Amino acid sequence: MNAILKQPDDEIDEALAYHQGDVRATIAALLAEREFLLREIEYASLAMSYGFARGWTPGHNRNAR
Incomplete structure (x- = not known):
């Protein structure tokens, strides 16, 4: 079954x-x-340009979208 279709339980x-x-x-x-995933996002953000991400930067705050 596809992980997207699974229920959280x-x-x-x-x-x-x-x-x-x-x-x-x-x-x-x-x-x-x-x-691990936070470090991967940090590494990826170092490799991509500001314009590529259109100003988006990764953050640790879940509500900051």
Whole structure:
């Protein structure tokens, strides 16, 4: 099934099952993945020009769109 069509509960259950139901391990893995993705966005923003992004810059604030 396409990940876009999955319900959030299904994805939560999958993440927990991957970590054998260990909630702390699941959260730790998600936080580590978040940090990795933030670094990747920072690296990409260094490589792209201001004009290419039309002034957009990555931010850590979720509400700043």
